Amino acid sequence: NAGVTQTPKFQVLKTGQSMTLQCAQDMNHNSMYWYRQDPGMGLRLIYYSASEGTTDKGEVPNGYNVSRLNKREFSLRLESAAPSQTSVYFCASRDRGLGYTFGSGTRLTVV
C-alpha cells in the first residue's frame, strides 16, 4: 500500500546508546519531515528535507542527525540517546497538492 513506512514501531534504548529510525515513502514526494510528539506539546519539527540532497533544522534539532539517502528514504539518528528523547516520532512526506502523509510512528523509550 502507498504511504509512509517507519521502522521500528517500538524501541527501548539505554542512555548513551545510538540508533537510527528509518522512514520510507513510495509516493514520489519531494519533501520529508521528522516530528516528535510529547504530551501537551503537540508535534514539533526536528528536521526536514525539502528535496533529495537537502536537509534543514526544525524547531528541536539538538541531539539528532538526519540523512536523506535518496528520494524515498529519510532517516533520523540519535548518536547518544538521553531520557529527554523519550517520545513518539513521526515521519511525514508532502505532495505538491498540499497533502501531508504521516507514518504510524515510532515509540522510543530511553532509560
Added chain:
Amino acid sequence: AQSVTQLGSHVSVSEGALVLLRCNYSSSVPPYLFWYVQYPNQGLQLLLKYTTGATLVKGINGFEAEFKKSETSFHLTKPSAHMSDAAEYFCAVENSGGSNYKLTFGKGTLLTVNP
C-alpha cells in the same frame, strides 16, 4: 515564524452536543490551515484543510471549519458529537519559505465525549 494556539487542552461534551474546538494562528500572509485527528496509539489523520477559496471547509466525519481572516481563527465544529469522536485534535499551519514547506502544530485538544 508562524504559530498556532489551540484554546483548551481538554474539551468535554455530551453525546449529541455541539463540538467546538478553537484554533488561532499568527501569520503575516494568508496561510494554509489544517485540522488533524489522532486516535489513541495511532498516527495522524487529516480531517480537513483550507488553502484558498471558500472559507467554510467541510471535512470527514461531519466536521467543518471556517477560516476567518479578520479573527485569525480556524475553529473546528461538528453539530452533534458521537462517542467515536473521542480523540486528540491538532490544528496546524503551513509555513513556507521559498520551497521549504513545513507544518507547525498547535499543542492539541483532547476531546472527551460523555454518554
